[in-house]
Amino acid sequence: MTTAKLTIDHSAIVENWRTLNTLSESETGAVVKANAYGLDAASIAHSLARVGVFSFFVAIASEGSVIRDSIGPKPEIYVFAGHMRGETEKLTKHRLIPILNSSEQLRLHLSLIPDHPFAIQLDTGMNRLGMEPEEWLSVREKALSRNPVLMMSHLACSDTPSDSTNAMQLKAFKEMTDGLDIPKSFAATGGILMGSEYHFDVTRPGIGLYGGSPFSQAKPVVRLDVSVIQTRELKVGEAVGYGNAWVASRPTRIATIAAGYADGIVRTIGSKGFVFYDNIACPIVGRVSMDLTTIDITELDHMPQTLNLIGPHQTIDDLAKAAGTIGYEILTSLGERYDRNKIAP
Numbered sequence: 001m002t003t004a005k006l007t008i009d010h011s012a013i014v015e016n017w018r019t020l021n022t023l024s025e026s027e028t029g030a031v032v033k034a035n036a037y038g039l040d041a042a043s044i045a046h047s048l049a050r051v052g053v054f055s056f057f058v059a060i061a062s063e064g065s066v067i068r069d070s071i072g073p074k075p076e077i078y079v080f081a082g083h084m085r086g087e088t089e090k091l092t093k094h095r096l097i098p099i100l101n102s103s104e105q106l107r108l109h110l111s112l113i114p115d116h117p118f119a120i121q122l123d124t125g126m127n128r129l130g131m132e133p134e135e136w137l138s139v140r141e142k143a144l145s146r147n148p149v150l151m152m153s154h155l156a157c158s159d160t161p162s163d164s165t166n167a168m169q170l171k172a173f174k175e176m177t178d179g180l181d182i183p184k185s186f187a188a189t190g191g192i193l194m195g196s197e198y199h200f201d202v203t204r205p206g207i208g209l210y211g212g213s214p215f216s217q218a219k220p221v222v223r224l225d226v227s228v229i230q231t232r233e234l235k236v237g238e239a240v241g242y243g244n245a246w247v248a249s250r251p252t253r254i255a256t257i258a259a260g261y262a263d264g265i266v267r268t269i270g271s272k273g274f275v276f277y278d279n280i281a282c283p284i285v286g287r288v289s290m291d292l293t294t295i296d297i298t299e300l301d302h303m304p305q306t307l308n309l310i311g312p313h314q315t316i317d318d319l320a321k322a323a324g325t326i327g328y329e330i331l332t333s334l335g336e337r338y339d340r341n342k343i344a345p
């Protein structure tokens with residue numbers, strides 16, 4: 001028995017991509033940045049390329065080189081960070097398309113590798129990455145004369161469809177790109193769900209592929225089972241773990257499981273979250289340690305071998321809610337120590 005087993009369901013990822021793909025007329029890409037939200041970009045990109053995904057998106061160039069090896073030469077790989085100084089060779093060697101974010105990046109790109117394809121990111125109100133209207137206007141003619149392959153922007157509030165920022169950003173994006181005969185990309189998972197107005201030519205779902213909110217229809221992708229190392233009986237008044245943060249108010253059976261905050265069981269979930277045995281919720285008690293977490297299993301009528309942290313009775317979003325964070329952060333926090341298993345597509 002290994003200490004903790006993380007199962008990643010590639011058939012669910014492929015199914016989630018297909019479902020998102022049917023929601024729009026446009027091409028559906030795939031965002032595999034941050035090691036595919038912590039779930040292994042090389043193997044996931046491979047699974048997705050096999051079912052026809054053609055446009056992949058990563059945050060930085062080095063992530064692109066990893067997936068280029070696994071998907072072969074044909075699919076496009078776009079880099080959100082654009083053309084950073086010192087990364088030119090990576091871009092050319094692995095045929096990555098930088099999404100240029102500023103006039104300075106445009107200048108750098110055209111001076112170093114003028115024949116290498118590039119895309120343009122526009123900032124439509126998020127104030128994070130991309131050229132704002134004025135900057136775009138100042139380089140527009142020069143950029144267009146070099147044939148950018150994609151124009152994109154990103155929504156700040158697409159997890160809240162009713163937020164008026166969405167329509168404002170859409171208007172700004174249209175104003176900056178209207179009439180241009182260049183493929184456009186605007187929607188991540190949330191934008192896909194907001195309807196066809198937001199879709200343009202290529203969509204960029206990330207979290208929806210990996211089974212997270214706001215894609216409520218998503219098939220769950222991740223299962224996490226953690227082994228019990230030891231159990232013990234507590235008398236009333238005995239405390240558990242660092243700082244005596246939890247004290248037994250009844251005779252209690254405690255199980256210590258083999259994963260802690262270094263494995264992504266975020267510390268804020270101490271004394272708040274649950275793990276499951278079948279459908280029985282067992283409270284996490286005391287503080288989460290680096291490698292260990294303590295569970296109240298008094299309600300179980302036998303000693304469990306493993307307890308389930310993510311699975312049929314607790315999604316990544318349930319867990320995120322208990323921890324005061326979002327599913328994205330739960331996924332990208334999952335550590336390197338798990339025995340990782342893949343369910344083949």
Ligand SMILES: *Cc1c(COP(=O)(O)O)cnc(C)c1O
Nearest residue numbers: 031154188189204205206207208
């Ligand atoms: C992360 C990211 C995405 C994917 O967003 P999800 O909400 O995970 O679908 C798309 N586009 C950009 C620019 C991003 O940074």
